[in-house]
Structure formats: structure tokens, C-alpha cells
Amino acid sequence: MKKWLSAVVCFLLFAALLVGATFLLQRKESYRKTHEFYTEKENIDVLFFGASHGMNGIYPMQLFEDYGIVSYNLCGPAHPMPTNYWVMRNALDYKKPQTVVIDCVFSSSSQLVPEKVSHMHRSFDTMPFSKTKVLALKDLIPDDAKKRSAFYWNFVMYHNRWEELGAQDFSFATSKEKGAISLDDHVDLIDQAGSLREAEDGETVQGSDAGEESVGQQYLRRMIEECKARNINVVLTYLPFDMYEPFFEDEIKVMEDLAEEYDVRCINFMEIGVVDYRTDFSDFEHLNVQGARKVTDYLGQYLMAHQLATDQSQNGVYAAWKEDTIEYRREMLAHASTTDGFAYLSQLYKGHVKTYLEIENGCDNKLMKDETFLALLTNLGVDSSKIGKGTQVLLLTDESVQYLDAAMYSSEAGIIIDGTCYECEKGEKGIRLVTLSDELPDYVEKKAF
């Protein structure tokens, strides 16, 4: 009996170690992105589904801060519509949203799952085992049980990740971006002639034969029908990205046709010009922080205006979300700190910070002839015609721009704010800035370029 007891202890120890190893070795992106969705006790009013354009382009925490909308971004990288359908079906097992927003990119695709298996893991790794998950995997990966097994128990996939373990793998920390992934790079999509640049390696989408309804379209239809059956409002979107993609016109047509057929709302961001192609993109397809903030702002206004979401800012049950905003702010500022130059400037837009920006030589600075720089300043509310000669110091906040007296604020050593000199060496292009946050008193960021 003692021997068998020993065997039981041993087995339990093995099981515990296996659970630990499974968590430790798995890539944490999925956990960080979706863990809070599964652990959120309260309902979530708006859910977003789509591909990376949506994942990088819609910020739920901004919606909460600015409009009190409780939402979660469940878009996943390169997710075709069938994958989105099952991610949505699974999400609806956990929450009863007022509105589902579906970004229609890849609606002309014939793919069931993303080309890279790692992209699918982003959504499926933390998805709890359920009947829906089983159905999803059987539908999405019909002929490959071996491949499916890696989604039921991702240790099958990640067991050899021991080679790349880092500090973050030992952390249970989750992102407060509520499913969004912000991109802090910056690329100017407008060329010197003022036209849109053409992407060199645009993603190819395998479409269906002409006249046939694509797999993506069929699943988009199923998503709408599923929501309708559950009395959930649907908004279809087509988020902005590089206009040279060959399939976008077909997909917009699919979106508009289905919106009409099912009497649901749709927003074509390619038409309404919310974003600036000079300043708001991280690459040829994805919005950066500034672009995402603009799109999110538009969506917030739209959802509230059409009563598709509720302002929960005063609802006590969402007190934790208010606490999360501070963490969210810290995360976003930490992201911003890693960037320089124009990429950093683009993140100041609606960043809930105040920035003292010094431009050496004022309007005579060479940068003042750079279209991108001027566009970035315009986004931040700066009227470049008001910038005079000599060194200029501007105070930028979300609400306003103040043109300060440079003699009081600028010194050789740095920028003087409230009697404190924030030392900062001058940059090559004559730009220095100091960013402070009222909400995070310990936050000071000094940049020069």
C-alpha cells in the first residue's frame, strides 16, 4: 500500500510539473492578450474581431477612458474570416455583448486559418477547452489531427522553447491594452510627389473563383447571422491601410453588400479619411499609435452616437477598469520611451501627457520644410505659421498648444519647467522635448533629434 501511495505522490508531482512546464514554455503573447478577457467577471459591451489591422488599430482602453465603453479587442494576426468566426463563437460563450464590430479584411480570402501557425496560436493558446474549441479546430483544421493536438495542448508546440526562455516567460503579467497591440513605429506612406507609396511585399490573398462566394464571405455571413440570432448589434468596418492591396475594393464591396443584405451598419475607413497617410502608419498595412487613436476615437463617437454601446464610466462594477487605466497609461508610455524621432512624436497624439517641445531656430529650422514633420505638428494641434524665428518652445497637451517664451523655458543645458532644468543635449536636427504626465508624477521622458 505504501508503495502505491508513493506512486500516486510521484504521479501528482509529475502532473504538477507538467502543468508548470506547459505554462512556462508557452509563448506568452496569447496569455498577455486574452487572459483578461477570460478572467473578466463583468460583461463586456463591445467586442472587436478581425485581423492584425484591427488588433493594432482599435484601443479598448481609450474607448473606456474617453467614452466609458467597456470593450475587448479579439482581433488576431492574419486571421481569416473562418478563424474569426470561431474566435467569436467562443467569445460569445463567455460574454453577451451589445455590439460586435467585425473588420472585413480577408473577407475575400479562401483560407481557413492564418498561413503561419503561430498566428493562430495567438488566439487559441489561452482559449479554454470546450465543445466550441473542439468544433472550431475540427472545422478549421479538418484533416490534420496532429496539428490540432498542438492547439488542445500547446506544449506539443512549445516544448522546445527552452532555448529562448526569458524573464517575461516567468511572469504572469498581462497587458492592459485589453487585446490591442500597439505599434510604435512610423512610416510615411506619401512619396515626394505627394502620392501613396506602393508596398513592396504586399500580402497576397488567395481569393475564390470569380462569381463564387468566397470562404471568407461565407464565414462573415455566418458571423452576422450568429450575432443576429443572439440579438447582438453588428458593425462592419474596413480599417485603413495601404490602398495598393489588390483585393481591398472587392472586400469593401462584400462588406457593403452584406451590410445592406442584413441591415447592419458599416464604416469604410478607406473613404472617410480619418487617418493621415504621412503620420499614422507603422508600416504599409498597420496603423501606429497615432493612427489607432484616431480610428478608435472615431469608433467611440460612432458607437455612442448610434447607441451601440453604453457609457459605463460611472458604473461601480467597472471600478477595476478605472484602475487599469493607470497601468495602461504606464504601458503606453513605456512603449513610447523605446522610440525616437518622428515615431515618438506620433505617439504624443492624445497621449494624456504634456510635452515641452523646443525647435531650435524656429521657422528657419530645416525640419520646418519637412512635410512629415509639419504633418506631425499639425496632428498635435500646432499651427506652424505661428512659429517665429529663433528658438521656439511649445507646450503640447491633448487639449491645446501654447507658444511659450523661449527665454524662460530654454537653456543650453536643457528645458526649464517650473524652475527645474530638465537637462537634455541638443539634437542633430535641433529638436528637444521633455514629456511629463500629471497622472504618473514619476514619468519624465527626454528626447532630442
Add this chain to the structure above:
Amino acid sequence: MLFNSLQFLIFFPIVLLIYYFIPHKARKYWLLVCSYYFYMCWNAKYALLILFSTVVTYLSGRALQKAKECSDDEMRLRRRKRAIVAISLVLNLAVLFFFKYSNFAVDTLVSAFGLFHVTLNIPRFDFVLPVGISFYTFQALSYTIDVYRDEIRAEKSFVTYALFVSFFPQLVAGPIERSKQLLGQLHAVHKLEYDNLREGLLLMYWGFFMKVVLADRISIYVSTVYEYYFVYSGMYIVVAMFLFAIQIYCDFAGYSTIAMGAAKMLGITLMENFDAPHLSLSIAEFWRRWHISLSSWFRDYLYIPLGGNRKGRLRKYINIMIVFLVSGLWHGADFTYVIWGGLHGIYQIAGELLKPVRDLGVRLLHINRDSEGHKLFKMGVTFTLVAFALVIFRSAGVRNAFDIIRSMFVFNPWVLVDGSLYACGLSQKSFWLMLLCIGILLASDICKYHHICIRKLILKQDCYIRWAVFALVPILLLVFGIWGEGYDAGSFIYFQF
């Protein structure tokens, strides 16, 4: 079904649980069903070949037994026995030849006639080589010959005999068990014994370590270098040569050890198939330690019947060459295997012929034969000879083998230290893990060489150490093993034989 598959990890516990829950009489039926299921997971139709071999050898055994019991005339009995055993041998070897060697024979004929500018149009057969056919055919034949030699009585129970031929742990890659050793155990009552389970589990752990952590990791490097030998020349190939010797050992010995462990958990003891072969001091010793079940099969059923060393030195050398050439052919239907076998035969004969020269050298240089240094030197030479012969074994063809050997003679020793080896499929960390594991393997083999049983040592430790071993080792195997999604769980190398 591969041992290193999720399928087996589900299959085996179910087999084990039901095996110990059902009455003893039903157990052999259960194991027989499981064994056929195990084989049919790979190819259901080819189970008929095992059945054919089983029926033929079972009936021949019964016929031999009956002949012995009924006949009074010695000469007539001998003739009759010879006829029966000949029928069994011919039928079994015909099946083996047809499925394994027919295309090789056709290709050889066509090539041979081609030398004389004669074109032959013989169609090739389009079928997959049945997994493990050489193993179960040899096992079944050994039974017929043992009955013929009156070493055992013919088995009465067809089910027990069918299980002897198809017992799943050793069905597809050995060890090639002898009827004397296994049939009796299949009749015995096996109680659920805690110690058998523990020992079996430890054996399986070790087997999995050899297969999935070492062999499959080494294979990444070796495959890369052999495939692109024209890029990776010189030291890359020398390293691959030695690593392949370790890989094939770990691959095959790993499989045998898992088989031993699985059988042990069912209460059945299989023979030890490898005994630290790479620590051998000579080629002759190597063959006493490498694939023992096959070497002893050839010794008992081919070398000794050919006259062994009893008919003079020349005949002995001829017999050695015959055994090694046949052994090479047993490993695969290609001239690379035949040359590999032949090379081992030459090693042995040359070793004997050069003995006086070696003795003279030892005397002149005042070398102490018992010194550790001398043993280490002999071990190194033996390992190098074995590894070199395996270059031919591993190559895709004879011409390819010679190209690889030629590529080996490029002077680039710096690749051993400048990190170039990490560009051959294994990352730096994985490469170092491989070296660490080879160190563990070496330590284990040294213990085995000195008759120290690590399993018993572990089982003697206090509960903390035992628990740590039983719970932690499988986790380490899972983490550091090469398996799972994205990995084509490479077939065990010896499956093709």
C-alpha cells in the same frame, strides 16, 4: 505506431491497465490483439505477412514435433525433418526476399547486363517495405530451427506462438528473441508487481532519452551535413561521422530499451540487445556488444553451421566474410550495406592477420597492454573504424559514399572552434545540450561496462530522489526531446530493415 508518438503514450497505458485487470487466461489473447493492432496502425494489409510467417513456422514446428514422436527410422526422420525445415525456410525467406530484395535484385541484374550493353526490361515492384519484416522472420525461423535441433519442443498453442512472433514491444525492431527465452514467459502467470513497473518505467525513460533527446537531435546535424556534404566538407564530415555512430546506437538501442521497458511492465523480460558497444576494445568485441540478438542469431544459425572456426583458418575467414556480407544485406537491400558488412568482415580478418605485427609493436614500444592508456587507444581505434564503416552505411549510394569520404579530406580544423558547427541545423544551445547528453550516455555506458546497474542504484535511493527521478525525468524528456508539431517524428532507423 512509433514508440515516440502520442498514440503510443495513450495505447500503452490502456494495454497495461486492461492486461492486469483481465484473468490470466485472457491475457495472451489481449496481447495478441494489441500486437496486431500496433502493427496494423502502420499498414493493416501487411499484418497478413506476419500471420503467414506465423502459420508456416507454427505448422512446421508441429510437423517436426510429430515427425520426431512418430518415426523410428533415424535416417528417414532426418530426411523428413530436413524437408520440413527447408520448406519453412524457403517460404519465409521467399517472402522476405520478395518484399525486401526483389527490386534490389532487378536493379542489380539490369546494371550487370548494362555493363555488357544488354538492356533488360524487368518491371520493378511497387510496394512499401513491410516494417520489421527482417526481425519477425528471423525470430520465427529461429523457432523452426530450434525445434529441428531438438532444443525446444514445438509450441502447442497457436495463440501463444502467434504472440511470440508478434509481441508488440519487440515486433518491429527487435530484440530478436529466442523461443527458449520468450515462449516460456508467455505461458507464465504475471502478477502485477510494483518493482516490474518501476524498473520497466526507468528502462523506458532511458530508451526515450536515447531516442528523442539524443538520436533525433544528432540526426539534425548529421542529416544536414550528409545532404550537403559538398558544402560541409572536412571536419564537418568527420564530426558527422562520429556523431552518426552515436546516433545509430542511440536510435536502435533506445528502441530496444523502450521495448525492454514496455515488456518488463507486462512482466516479461527481453534480452539485452546492446552492452556499451562503443567502449569495445576490438571489432570482435564490438560485435559481441552490438545488436547482440542479431549477432548471436548469425553465430548460432549461420556461422556455426558453416563450420565456424573448426575447419581451418582459411575456411574461418571465408565464414566470417559470409556472415558479415549476409549481415550487411540483412540491414538493407543496397550495396552500401553489403560493403559495410564486408568492411567489418575485413576488419576482423585483418585484425587477426596483423596480430603478430601488433604484438611486435607492443613489445618494441614496451606498452603495457593492461594500462588504461592502451585500452583507451584501442577503444578509440575501434570506435573510429566502426564510425568510418558507418559512413558507407549512412550514404545514399556507393558513389555518394565515396564522394563523402573524399570530401572528408579537406583541411579545416578551425570549424571546430569558430562556431561554424552551429550552422548545421542545431543552435548553439542545442549543440551543447547534445554534447552534455553524450557525456551522460558515456557515463552510463562506463557503468554498464563495469556491470554497475544505474536502475538498481536509483531504486535504492530514498523517496525524495526516487520521486524526483520518476516525476522530473519525463518532464525533461518532454522538454528536451525532439518531437511534436512541426517535427516529423523520424522513423526509427532500423524500421527499414
